[in-house]
Amino acid sequence: MTNQAKANGDPSLWATYELTLEGPSQGNPFADVKLRAVFSQGERQVRVNGFYDGDGQYKLRFLPETTGAWSYETSSNVPALDGVAGSFEVGPAQPGHHGPVRVSNRHHFRYADGTRFINIGTTAYVWNLQGDELEEETLRTLKDAPFTKIRMCVFPKHYRYNQNEPERYPFRLVKKGTSEWTGSFRGDFGWEFDFTRFEPGYFQHLEQRINQLAEIGVEADLIIFHPYDRWGFSRMSPAEDDHYLKYLVARLAALPNVWWSMANEYDLMPSKSMADWERFIHITSDNDPFGHLLSIHNCFGFYDHNHPCITHASIQRSTANLAAVWREQYGKPVSIDECCYEGDIAELWGNISAKKMVRRFWDGTVNGGYVTHGEAYYNEEETLWWAKGGRLTGESVARIAFLRRILEKGPDEGLDPVKSTVAYRTSMAGGLDKVVMAQLFQPTPGEEDWPRAQAWFATAGQPHRYYLTYLGENQPSEFTVATPPGEHYSATLIDTWEMTEKTLAESVERGDVLHFAPKPYQALLFRRVDGE
C-alpha cells in the first residue's frame, strides 16, 4: 500500500527536482517525522533528507548533476512516507542553468558545468524580509547590477535602522517583544518562540527569493547564524540549533545557487562555542549531498579556513590587498566579504567613500582575491542597501561593473598574483609602509618574470599571457615594462575611476619605458600580442 509522490514538472540538469508526499499533520511533524530518500543512477547513490512543509505536505528535493534515468526510494518512521519509489528522466540543462558554483584552479570558482564564475558580491543582509514591494525593487536593482553573489541572512536583523519587524518568523511565535534599537544586540527583548516548530511559509518565502536570484544569475551566500538578534534566534540551545540547521539544509541543499555561510561574524556570538561551530559545519556538510560552497565569516579573528569542510576563506577586513597572503595561508579562494560599506552613516564601517570601495576591489583583484561590495547611504525611510536592499545610489557600483568587464575579457582561469616575485606583497607595503616594502624588495634568486623594477605595484595575471598591475593611490608618470624577456605585449592604461581604457602601445617588451599622465587609481594591463 504505497503512497504516491508528486513531482514538480520536467526534470532537467541543475534544476531543483521536488517530490511532495502527503503525510501526518498531527503532533509536531517537524520533530517527530523522519524522512529520507536515496536517489540512484546506476552505481551512483545520493541520499537526501526530506522535510515537513506544513499542511500535511512532506518534501524531498534533489538536484540532478547528471542527465538520464534516475530512480528513488524513500524511508521514514511513518509508514505512509516509507518505501515510496519512482523514477524519472533528467533532461539537459535549461538555458542559464550551470549548476552550483565550485572551487576551480585552487583559488577561483566555476559553475558545475565548467562555466567561469566571477565572484563579485554585494551585501543586503535581510533584503528578503522587507515585504514584496521593496524585495521586488531589490531584485530589479540586482538585475542591472554587476553582482554575481549576495550575502543575505536566514534570520531577521536587529540593529540601528532595522527596527521594522519581518512579516513572518521562522519559528512559531509564542510572545511578542519589543523592536527598539537600544544600541545593543545583547539582552532580553521579550520575544518567545517555539523553536521546535518551524513556520514553513517563512522558508517558502526565502526559497522564492533565492530562486529569483538564480533567475538573474546571482548566488545566495546564505548566512545561517548571526548575532544581530532581538528574537532569540542567536541564543537557541544546541539541540534547537541543530534541529534548525538540519531543517534548513534539507530544504535548501537542492537549490543550485545556495552557498552556506555558517555565520556573519561568528565571533560576536558569545553563546556559541568553537565546538558548536565545528558541529554546525559538519552537520551542514554531512547533510548537503550536493557539495555547496561553505564558509564562515569573522568580525575579529578569522576562523581556521584550513578546515577541510570550508571551501573558501570568507573574510572581513579592510586590507583587501592581503588577499595574496591569505590565498597562500589557506590554499583556497579568498573572498573579502566585508571591507566596510560605501556610505555616509555615522558608523565607521558604513561611511567609506566610493573611491575607497573601488580601490579595495582592485587591491583584492590584483592580489588574486575577490571583494564584496556594500553600501550604507542614509535615507529618511532608513532603507539602507546594506541591510534592506532597495536601490543603489553609490558611485562604486558602476566602477565595479567596469572591473567586471575587464575581468570577463581576461584569462578564463582568473587572475593569480604573479608568483615569480614578491610583487603582490608589495601593494600592502605601498599602502602602509615604504619600509616594509623595501624589506620585501630583496629579489628572489632566479626570478625573471616580474623583477624588482616592476614589483613596486601589485600585479596579477597568467604568466606569459596577461599581467594586470594596479597603481592604487600612487600616481607615477613613468613605468618600466618588466614582462618576460623576448615577449611582446600590448600596454593599456586603465583609469579605474573614470572607467576608461587607453592603448599606450601596441607592442612593448621588457625594458621599454611607458609615460603617461599621473593620476591616482590607474592600472596597467599587458596582454601578449606575439602568440604564446
Added chain:
Amino acid sequence: MTNQAKANGDPSLWATYELTLEGPSQGNPFADVKLRAVFSQGERQVRVNGFYDGDGQYKLRFLPETTGAWSYETSSNVPALDGVAGSFEVGPAQPGHHGPVRVSNRHHFRYADGTRFINIGTTAYVWNLQGDELEEETLRTLKDAPFTKIRMCVFPKHYRYNQNEPERYPFRLVKKGTSEWTGSFRGDFGWEFDFTRFEPGYFQHLEQRINQLAEIGVEADLIIFHPYDRWGFSRMSPAEDDHYLKYLVARLAALPNVWWSMANEYDLMPSKSMADWERFIHITSDNDPFGHLLSIHNCFGFYDHNHPCITHASIQRSTANLAAVWREQYGKPVSIDECCYEGDIAELWGNISAKKMVRRFWDGTVNGGYVTHGEAYYNEEETLWWAKGGRLTGESVARIAFLRRILEKGPDEGLDPVKSTVAYRTSMAGGLDKVVMAQLFQPTPGEEDWPRAQAWFATAGQPHRYYLTYLGENQPSEFTVATPPGEHYSATLIDTWEMTEKTLAESVERGDVLHFAPKPYQALLFRRVDGE
C-alpha cells in the same frame, strides 16, 4: 704676548657671536691645532670648540643664551691661540631672534624664548649644493611656503636625478670619479679625497644658507650622514667620521636654527655599526654647548629614540596616524620626517597624490605628532624639490598652509591626543581595519571626556577647551557630540582639501547630533564657548 680676537659686531641674545683669531696655516691645522674657549657669566661657564677656517683664520662661535656681560678665555696647543681673553655685553634679542627650538610640553616644541614653534617640515636634501641661482630660488620659495623646518644634508647626494656635481666638496679633492647613477649607491665610483683636510669654503657656504633660512624663520634639520653617496663620504673610517663630526659641530653649534639629524636612513649604511651611531650621538651632544635638537632618521627599523641624547623621534613611515603610539613609546615629540613624497616619479616613495600627503599631515596632527612634506614631480631639468629645491608645484602645500593657520589659532600648548579614551588609537584602525578598531573600543572605566561614540575618529586637542577630530577618508553625514558633560562648544566643519571652515553650530553640548554633507577629508573642530 697675547693675541687679539676680532668679534663679529654687536652681540645680542640668540645671535651667533663669532671670534676670529690669527694662527698658523702650515702643516694641517685641521688635524694639528686644538682650540677651545670658555665663555663665562658669573658662575655660568660655556665651553666652546674652535675650528680652523682656512687662510690662518681660527674661529670660536658662541650663542648667547642670556643678556649682559660675558667674558671668555681661550686654550690651545698653539701658543698664539692660547690664553686669548676678552669680554662683551650681550644686548636684547633682535626682532625675529627666538633662539634654538627646544622640546616643550613633552611632545611639542618652543623656541628658547618661549615662543611656540609649530614643526612643519619639508625636505630638499641638497638644495644647498645646486649653485646660487637655484639656491636663491629655493629660498624665495621657502619664504612664501608654510614650512618652519627643512631637512637638508651636509654632504652631496648620489641618486637618480642627482648626477650633477656640487661646486665644492667638503674635503680636499684628490681624484675625480664618475657621476653616473647606475641604480645603486654601493660600489666604488673612483673618487678620492683627503678626509683630514676640510674645504672651509664648503662649510662657509653651508652656513650662509643656514643663516638665510634663519632669516625667513626656517629651522635647518641638518643631516650629518647619509647613504646616497658616490664620493666616499659615507664610508670614511671611524677616525675620519669623528674628525668630521667634531669639525661640523664646532662650526655650526652656535647657529640658532640648526637641528642635528645624525642620519638620513642610518640603517641603509652598512659601513656604520650601531656602536658608531652611539658614538656619533655622544660626540655631537657632548660638543654642542647649546643643546640643539638631536635625532636620527630611519629607513627600516627605528633607532631607539629612548636614547637620552635624542630629543625627538624623527621617523620614516607612511602611517602618520601612529604618532600617538610613538609619543607614548618614547615620551618625546614625534616628527614623521618622511611619509613619501607628493609626486609622479616611478619610484613608489615619490608618487603619492597631494590628497594622500594632506591626509598624512592631518593623521599625524590629530594623533599629536608632526609631519614633514616632500615633493617629487619630474621635470626636464630634473630639478625635483625633494633633492634640489627650486619651485614647489604640488597641490598639498596650500593645504598644509591651511592646516598651519588652524594650528596657529589653536592651543598654544599644541595638540595632544585626547587621553581619556582610546580615541587616537582608532584612527589607525579606521584606516586599516574595522576589526582592530572594534577591539580598541572597549571603553576605559571612568572615561568621560571623549567616550566611545566619538572615539571612532582620531581627536587631539586640549581637554575642556579644544577638540579637533579628523574624519579622514571616511565620510559620515552625522556626528554625535561627545564633549565633556555640561560644557558648551562651537562646532566648525573643516574641509581640509577645499580649505574651508564652516560654523555648524554656535553652541553644542554632549549628545547633540550634527548633520552635514558627506565628503572625504573633513574635520570637526570644537572650541569651548562658555569659559573654562
